[in-house]
Amino acid sequence: MFYREAGDFSTTYEQDSQTFPIRFDRYRYYVVLLIAFAVVPFLINDYWVNAVFLPFLIYAIAAIGLNILVGYCGQVSLGTGGFMAVGAYAVYKLMTAFPDVNIFFHVIGAGIVTAGVCVLFGLPSLRIKGFYLAVATLAAQFFLVWLFNRVPWFYNYSASGQISAPERTLFGIPVTGAETAPWAAYLFCLVFTVFSALIARNLTRGMAGRKWMAIRDMDIAAEIIGVNPMKAKLTAFATSGFFVGLAGALFFAVYLGAVEVGEVFGINKSFLVLFMVIIGGLGSIFGSFAGAAFLVLLPVLLKNILVSGLGWPTDLAAHLEFIIVGAMIVIFLIAEPHGLAQLWRIAKEKLRLWPFPH
Amino acid sequence: MPDQLIFGIEVLLNGLMAGVLYALVALGFVLIYKASGIFNYAQGVMALFAALTLVGIMEGQVPFAHLINTIFGTEIHHFGWHVPAVLAILFTMVVMVLLSWIINRFIFKYLVNQEPIMLFMATIGIAYFLEGFGDMMWGSNIKKLDVGLPQGGSFWIEENTQWMGLGNENFYGFFLDQLDLVATVVAIILVIVLIVFAQYTKQGRAMRAVADDHQAALSVGISLNFIWVMVWSLAGFVALVAGIMWGAKSGVQFSLSLIALKALPVLMLGGFTSIPGAIVGGLIIGVGEKLFEFIMSSKSIAGELFGFTIGATENWFAYVLALLFLVFRPQGLFGEKIIERV
Numbered sequence: 001m002f003y004r005e006a007g008d009f010s011t012t013y014e015q016d017s018q019t020f021p022i023r024f025d026r027y028r029y030y031v032v033l034l035i036a037f038a039v040v041p042f043l044i045n046d047y048w049v050n051a052v053f054l055p056f057l058i059y060a061i062a063a064i065g066l067n068i069l070v071g072y073c074g075q076v077s078l079g080t081g082g083f084m085a086v087g088a089y090a091v092y093k094l095m096t097a098f099p100d101v102n103i104f105f106h107v108i109g110a111g112i113v114t115a116g117v118c119v120l121f122g123l124p125s126l127r128i129k130g131f132y133l134a135v136a137t138l139a140a141q142f143f144l145v146w147l148f149n150r151v152p153w154f155y156n157y158s159a160s161g162q163i164s165a166p167e168r169t170l171f172g173i174p175v176t177g178a179e180t181a182p183w184a185a186y187l188f189c190l191v192f193t194v195f196s197a198l199i200a201r202n203l204t205r206g207m208a209g210r211k212w213m214a215i216r217d218m219d220i221a222a223e224i225i226g227v228n229p230m231k232a233k234l235t236a237f238a239t240s241g242f243f244v245g246l247a248g249a250l251f252f253a254v255y256l257g258a259v260e261v262g263e264v265f266g267i268n269k270s271f272l273v274l275f276m277v278i279i280g281g282l283g284s285i286f287g288s289f290a291g292a293a294f295l296v297l298l299p300v301l302l303k304n305i306l307v308s309g310l311g312w313p314t315d316l317a318a319h320l321e322f323i324i325v326g327a328m329i330v331i332f333l334i335a336e337p338h339g340l341a342q343l344w345r346i347a348k349e350k351l352r353l354w355p356f357p358h
Numbered sequence: 359m360p361d362q363l364i365f366g367i368e369v370l371l372n373g374l375m376a377g378v379l380y381a382l383v384a385l386g387f388v389l390i391y392k393a394s395g396i397f398n399y400a401q402g403v404m405a406l407f408a409a410l411t412l413v414g415i416m417e418g419q420v421p422f423a424h425l426i427n428t429i430f431g432t433e434i435h436h437f438g439w440h441v442p443a444v445l446a447i448l449f450t451m452v453v454m455v456l457l458s459w460i461i462n463r464f465i466f467k468y469l470v471n472q473e474p475i476m477l478f479m480a481t482i483g484i485a486y487f488l489e490g491f492g493d494m495m496w497g498s499n500i501k502k503l504d505v506g507l508p509q510g511g512s513f514w515i516e517e518n519t520q521w522m523g524l525g526n527e528n529f530y531g532f533f534l535d536q537l538d539l540v541a542t543v544v545a546i547i548l549v550i551v552l553i554v555f556a557q558y559t560k561q562g563r564a565m566r567a568v569a570d571d572h573q574a575a576l577s578v579g580i581s582l583n584f585i586w587v588m589v590w591s592l593a594g595f596v597a598l599v600a601g602i603m604w605g606a607k608s609g610v611q612f613s614l615s616l617i618a619l620k621a622l623p624v625l626m627l628g629g630f631t632s633i634p635g636a637i638v639g640g641l642i643i644g645v646g647e648k649l650f651e652f653i654m655s656s657k658s659i660a661g662e663l664f665g666f667t668i669g670a671t672e673n674w675f676a677y678v679l680a681l682l683f684l685v686f687r688p689q690g691l692f693g694e695k696i697i698e699r700v
Contacts, residue, residue, distance in 0.1 A: 042638060074475075076475055076478075076479075123685075124684055124685050127684070127685055127688060128684050128685075128688050130474055130475050130478075131397045131474065131475060131478045132626070132688060134475075134478065134621065134683060135626055135675075135677070135680065136626075136680070136681045136684055137620045137678065138619070138622065138623075138677050138679035139623075139674065139678050139681040141677075142673050142674035142677050143674040143677065143678055145673075146670065146671070146673045146674050149670075150668060150670065267616075267619075271482065271486075274479075274482075278479060312428050313424075313428065315424075315493075315498060316424055316425060316428060317493065318490075319490045319498070320490065320492075320494065320495045321490070321493040322485055322486050322487070322489050322490025322491075322493070323486075323490035323494065324490075324493055325483075325490075326483045326484065326485070326486030326487025326488070326489070326490060327483070327485055327487050328483075329479065329480070329482065329486065330465055330480055330481030330483040330484060332488065333469065333472075333476055333479060333480045333483065334465070334468045334469060334480075337472075337476065
């Protein structure tokens with residue numbers, strides 16, 4: 001009733017192979033985009049942007065990146081925090097070295113730099129797999145954080161060892177720095193999130209994505225049918241690194257403004273993004289959004305209900321958050337390994353026939 | 359002997375001691391991995407949880423005191439008794455066995471035949487759960503753990519190694535922490551006990567059979583569930599020992615579970631399936647990171663060789679070493695060769 005493809009006929013190849021072939025789906029996404037671009041910016045204030053929307057959009061990009069690596073290509077990475085730090089420091093160096101270039105290109109540049117670093121640390125994946133690789137990426141996490149902490153060139157020899165984003169404008173409107181209006185920061189991130197999702201969606205349903213999935217399902221068989229494992233794995237690392245780098249750059253430049261690397265991009269960040277991917281759904285772009293929304297909203301909800309509502313101390317709420325997140329991971333792995341995205345798919349299937357199932 | 363050399367030797371000895379502690383944590387990983395193929399990321403948090411429980415029982419803390427006080431508005435903190443260390447260790451062991459049973463009964467029973475990487479991610483979930491649970495149960499402040507182990511430097515060794523300076527009057531003998539010496543002895547005993555257990559007892563044989571082949575073990579009448587609970591309890595026991603040693607050294611706190619992360623590169627180096635490998639890997643990592651740090655941060659060595667010095671390399675040295683090692687020998691020093699069958 002709410003969701004059907006009846007009466008939806010494709011008459012050209014273009015129509016048949018578009019991103020959302022079902023008309024209802026397509027219109028729903030147009031409506032969501034319209035609301036996100038045209039309605040939300042007028043309604044939000046500082047609290048909503050900083051507590052919910054910015055982290056959600058940025059983590060969604062990071063989760064898409066990690067999902068490409070873990071969900072589509074099957075290479076588990078625990079170095080996401082480190083790679084986000086690369087994005088943050090790359091955008092900082094670019095912003096300070098070329099102040100006249102538009103910030104938009106700096107963020108893209110940070111993504112490209114991160115893609116390079118990610119490929120470098122992805123090289124061992126050609127020889128090792130599974131949790132061996134997971135531990136190898138831990139090396140990236142610890143080494144990169146240490147590097148940014150210890151080598152003064154990266155933080156421009158500032159006395160505090162922190163990096164802070166200078167003010168940069170887009171069309172005359174500041175998007176980084178202290179003067180940024182909430183809606184400007186929101187729109188800036190939204191543009192990147194929408195384009196990341198579009199690119200990732202189309203990559204994963206094209207040739208590149210099919211190669212990644214072949215490697216994930218069985219690498220030896222994939223090699224035999226003609227997939228070059230080196231190319232497939234390294235392109236997965238590069239693509240993933242690009243998105244994670246974007247997320248890191250936005251996280252530093254737009255969301256936080258100033259960053260102390262060990263605190264912000266530590267090992268916990270790696271796990272947080274991995275959890276988003278697991279809870280949201282391995283191998284699903286929608287799942288990345290769902291997982292990011294879930295794990296961004298959970299602490300906000302807990303804080304509002306427990307701390308503000310019931311008057312609990314904050315440390316108790318934080319412990320409860322750990323317990324809930326850990327339990328959710330285990331429950332999802334047991335009950336629904338494909339995460340929230342699979343629940344969504346099941347719901348859509350049910351809605352096709354509702355209220356008159358066979 | 360010149361100052362630098364003497365100092366280097368002392369760093370090396372201390373590295374050996376630190377390595378023993380890494381090896382203690384790594385042992386727990388190996389036990390579970392061999393018997394069930396699960397790579398248990400939660401081992402470090404288990405050590406933290408065991409240490410927290412031990413302190414809590416010894417001090418007579420009320421579990422969940424913070425939570426109870428918040429909900430009911432009461433003011434309870436302690437039962438008001440002090441449990442002797444030996445008894446408290448026994449109680450903690452009971453808790454760890456219970457925990458093993460719960461983990462196997464409610465989690466891994468439902469994950470049989472899943473891919474190893476799924477099991478690995480499930481243990482990350484367990485680690486998070488246990489971390490929050492332990493903090494909520496016993497409070498998250500840094501606690502002092504005192505089970506009567508000796509602390510401070512060993513004067514005996516300091517006095518008896520003074521002659522090794524060979525006329526260098528700045529040398530007063532090697533400084534070694536007594537606690538590290540105790541840890542070394544405990545680790546050696548633990549390994550011997552584990553090996554004897556695995557080789558000569560009925561349960562040990564069953565454990566090795568399960569490690570070798572699950573289905574064959576099932577078909578000769580070995581209960582997989584019992585063996586898994588037993589192995590997780592053994593790992594819990596090793597975690598408890600490691601928790602006591604680390605806790606006595608630097609207090610029971612969250613960083614304990616991070617130190618335990620270092621056990622991962624130790625395993626990479628030694629091989630996932632080998633108990634001696636865990637020990638040797640631990641020693642190599644312990645010595646390697648201390649020596650590397652000493653060389654790279656010393657002005658007279660790295661400063662003259664490379665023209666610069668870097669510090670705090672201990673954070674990443676172990677991981678990068680393991681990474682390089684993996685590329686050339688993926689199964690580690692003593693691990694079984696990884697053979698892939700289609």
